[in-house]
Amino acid sequence: MAEKNQRPQRGHRMGGGPMLGAPVQKAKDFKGTLKRLGTYLKPERTRFVLVFLLAIMSTIFTISGPKIMGKATTKLGEAIIGLYSHQIKLMYAIQQNMPQSTIDAIKNQPVPLVDFEYIGKVLLLLIVLYIISALFRFAMSYIMSSVAQSTVYNMRKDVKSKLDRLPLKYYDGHSHGDVLSRITNDMETIATTLQQSLTQLIVSLVSVVGILIMMLTISPVMTLIALLTLPMSMLITVIIAKNSQKYFSKQQKTLGELNGHVEEMYTGHKIVKAFGHEEASVEKFVDINHELYDVAWKAQFMSGIVFPALNFVNNLGYVLVCVVGGLLVAKKKIEIGDIQAFIQYIRQFTQPIVQIANITNIIQSTIASAERVFEVLDEEEEIEDIEDSQDIKDFKGQVEFDHVKFGYVADQTLMEDINIEVEAGHTIAIVGPTGAGKTTLVNLLMRFYELNGGAIRIDGVDISHMKRGDLRQLFGMVLQDTWLFKGTIRDNIAYGRENATEEEIIRAADLAHAHHFIMTLPEGYDTILNEEASNISQGQKQLLTIARAILADPRILILDEATSNVDTRTEVLIQKAMGNLMQGRTSFVIAHRLSTIRDAELILVMNQGTIIEQGNHHELLEKEGFYANLYNSQFSED
Template sequence: MSLKNSQQPARQRPGGPMGRGGHMMGMPVEKAKDFRGTLTRLTKYLKPEKYRFIAVFFLAIASTLFSIVGPKIMGKATTKLADGVLAKYAYFTKLYMAIQENMPAAVVNNLKKQPIPGFDFGYIGKILLLLVVLYIFSALCSYVMAYIMSGVSQNTVYRMRNDVKDKLDRLPLKYFDQRTYGEILSRVTNDMDNIATTLQQSLTQLITSLITVIGILIMMLSISPLMTLIAVVTLPVSMLITMQIAKNSQKFFAAQQKCVGELNGHVEEMYAGHKIVKVFGHEEDSIEKFKEINARLYGVGWKAQFISGIIFPALNFVNNIGYVLICVVGGLLVAHKKIEVGDIQAFIQYIRQFTQPIIQVANIANVLQSTVASAERVFEVLDEEEQVPDSEDAKVIEFPQGRVKFEHVKFGYKEDTPLMDDLSIDVKEGSTIAIVGPTGAGKTTLVNLIMRFYEVQGGRITVDGVDIRDMKRGDLRAMFGMVLQDTWLFNGSIRDNIAYGRDGATEEEIISAAKAANADHFIKTLPDGYDTILNEEASNISQGQKQLLTIARAILADPAILILDEATSNIDTRTEVLIQRAMANLMKGKTSFVIAHRLSTIRDADLILVMNQGAIIEQGSHTELLAKGGFYAELYNSQFTGASA
């Protein structure tokens, strides 16, 4: 039993102890290779939005300042309430002492006639009204800021997506051959979404957090420099504790990610091959391995969560000590009439607000690292070398005949590793050319060069005497029709899939093409006939039926040159007969290149090219090559031992 041991990276949580949307404290953060250069380049995409971005900046300042002055103003109301309480206390204390000391009745009566001190609710009401207005303005500024910033972020990413899409259209085929589809899609989707989220949320949060820290520091200094000094002293202690805990927890988070990836890989592997596991009786081994990985994950996960979880209790301990010191010092300052009672209440509010934006800035710094790394991956796509542009005075073959010539062609996927050194072929129009050879011989490379998916490094390829480099790629490829081993059908009706071969095809032409491909019969047996909807993987029809539809599509396109790449390799013998008939109809009067491993399928070819290591080592008809007793004969006899030639 051989199962692929894939290890997938763990998916990060969307939030953590440090708040929603932030990276969990201690989690490893992906970093860019060139942070400054990438950030500068990303900033250039914001230039068209600079005026709106400036507006966002000032709105963030206004929103933050309105919310910052709130505690100071509220402190005034608290002081006024305290003054009322003290005035009442002084009045009743004075009256009580007069009665206790047996003062004259006139004095006591005079005290009783005095109005009892009360609270200045008018002043307090004005303060509360002012606070309501300030907080409303702050909320409005935040709303407008978020609205503008959403437009800024989406417009910026919209331009980036367009640039990436245009770039992908201009990239050569080798770029896509060297990378997985998932990697390319991740850069266009996940990385773009990461950039958009950061621009919309984290960037404004960074601005407001920095302004909040500066504003609160100024407000605390305006109340008491001594209490501010006590508050600021606790900050380095808090940061030191956080850094030490994060340093210790990061290695456990890294180990946790590794274990989660290993566990996911094992589970995926076992479920994908569960029949094989059961047939060979490896259930117990699978369970034991799962338990072993799960136990390791439990160990490192528990340590990572516990160590990161003690950050807040430790910070609260330090902060509470700071509150005690501030309350003591503040009480002494009130006693000496240096500050008011409401100032202590405002100061404590400022302290509570002071640490949160600092933590947010630290989290946003991590988010920015990840975002710049995403931007760097996007810019890597934009910096890729593009395919050679089409010639401005491109030639057009109005009525292609299908004659193809390779003249001393040189090519290699790597500059220092040539695959073809001096390849020359002359294919007459209307002939059928079969290309055979072992895996890696260069058969598919030959087709890629004809269609200019790759550029030749020497020599030239001509179609009807015209160098393909002197033609537009679109015009060149319009002359070709392809039927590949891996069928490609899209989610839609059978009619639409066949009509994909030619724009504006009529219903009669579509049905005629299906009949020529021997596909009409099976299509009519389907519940909805030509209106049958194929699902995304076209798994609701058989492999042979898929192939017949692709042949029908090629017949409808009616190209001058055909390329058939292993079109029957995955088909059963009975279906192969139908496909062979369909391909015979397709190939009539057309130049055809047939790549095949089943040598029985190319016996009737006009010319068979035998390739090995990028060179044509033999050529001739089926009978001629067998008579030579060379490489082709060896390939043929190895597949059809005892068969008659």
């Protein structure tokens, strides 16, 4: 079998500071993948443009707030300054012993009052602006959620359809975790980015431009001073990020080692205890944990000093802005409320820049995830069924392997010139050591793989000229690895045939010798199996899969170590049931227990992909060859 390609799951993990964290997964072809992802967004372009407009409107209403609030601050400041000016004049006149008439004249001067009506109107306008902004933001999020889910829905549908068309060799070459990661984790990453990060990126870009324009309308000089602090902030961030990256990278690697060790020890804790390796396991855990502590605190420390350093630079900017702003107010070039608004804009200006930097990293990881999804969509599919396919009209069950040649890898042949003739209704046993090619032979029969040469025929019809669905309906399979789904025992057995009656289900269970143990369960056939069917024994699982195969009533039966997980007594009973089931059917039996295939009409002995011996049980024993050695090694006491 082809060696499985274990691939690590990908993702992104941000650190505590801006642009800090584990190394971002990058796509091999960023532009190409982004363009291809855009084809999925193309049907949603109208709503996407609407989201962009809503983001602009929401941001405009938000960033106009500080300047409008500055008007109220100016009006309040003028009133307070006028009041203090009047009091200072009066105190000065009294201290200088001015004439009483002068003092009375100052007292009678009108004192500036706070224009609460004007301030109230400004505050009301601000409330209206912020409410409108929030409504726009809500509408934007609502529409973008629909856009994101619709896009990912179409991607999931395409991937599911693609997975149905992929050959078995794809699943042999990729771990189940890798395939699941692509259709779950990677898809979720794309959905989250479209729904959250993309809208945040739009808002941040509009905010940066809008805030910069508002700052310029207040004072170009103060804007220039504020912008001078940006290169310093970026330089500090880059320096810290560069030094922290190595620590985050090592932290992720060490964390993976720790998780792997813990999972390994807990999975095999019985073996660890049985061989007395508890102390060695703990020592290894302590070593890895200490290494993780050493790099983790350095990574978090480097991440944690970013904001204090940036705050220091920003505070220097605030001081310069306040000093220059005060001078400009004194020269009456700007109003006092403009300083308050400008400081608010400075605080708002750095936040979207940091968000853009972080979102850029997230988008890098998202494009990498999209690339992994597109890799699945680009995989080579099964050869399509021919249009003028053939059917087996008068089924007998004769099977022929005619000069079959096959290899999992194009330049590495596993099977060469395999020739087998199986009579209708016969039982064919396939034996041999692990990796000999027994399961491969069955996979070729069911056309899970395409031949490199030769042909396989059923009743004279080349299986490559049949539709795969029609071909596989002829077969019933019972494998060594049981597969049961979460549901009742009745549903799991009925999976073998649609619309099966209760009597047929019970009869199939009875023939598989599963009825007795099912009735001992509290809920009987209504007992619900959990996700891994761990609430029944391994042998009982196998009995249910056999009952399912019996109910399916297949034309050709394939048993791949079907009785390997049951006890000897149950095995004898199942063999009797299987004997009844195989009556008149062509059956292929893969077995390691040679006692189970003594009555087979034909036994194929395989080794290294080749049939080295064939014949019935007695003929092969008389040859005193490979089969005889296998048999005698299992029954040496005979």
